Amino acid sequence: MEEKQFIRHLPRASVLTLKDQISYQEGQIASKTLAQNKNVSLTLFAFDKDEEISSHQSTGDAMIQVLEGKARIMVGKEFFEVSEGESILMPHDVDHAVYALEPMKMCLTVVFPYER
Incomplete structure (x- = not known):
């Protein structure tokens, strides 16, 4: 029977440096999904310099933890x-965007409304 993994793509029971788990790609935004479900x-x-995720909203609260580099993050009009x-918390249903001022790595956690 295969063991179910809720968080994927990381070594199990190992001390690790999160920023080393993803690499930069020239002129792009690289992503690695570690967990994804309805909640x-x-x-x-990993953002190359000057790459961005344009303004959008989420139905969940989103928290960015910058692991390396620096970003300009828009939340609402700020x-x-x-x-x-x-780190910065971006409330649900509020416009937000991310722009890499230099090569930048981040961990994004989004928590969605609980549904029964």
């Missing part, structure tokens, strides 16, 4: 510079 999404991203080791 939560956990994804690593802009924030978020650097390595810092």
Whole structure:
């Protein structure tokens, strides 16, 4: 019987550095989905400099943890510079966007409304 994994693509029971689990791709945004279901999404991203995810909304609350580099993040009508080791919460149903001021890696966690 195969063991069910809720978080994928990471070594099990190992100490790791999250930013080393994804690599930059020149002129692109690389992503690696670690978990995805109706309640939560956990994804690593590596942005090349000047790459962006344009303004959009989510039905869940989204939290970005910057693992390396620096980003300009729009939440509503405000802009924030978020650097390595810092995080920002983007509330559900509010426009938000991410722009890499330099090569940048982040972990995105989105928690969706609980449905029974």
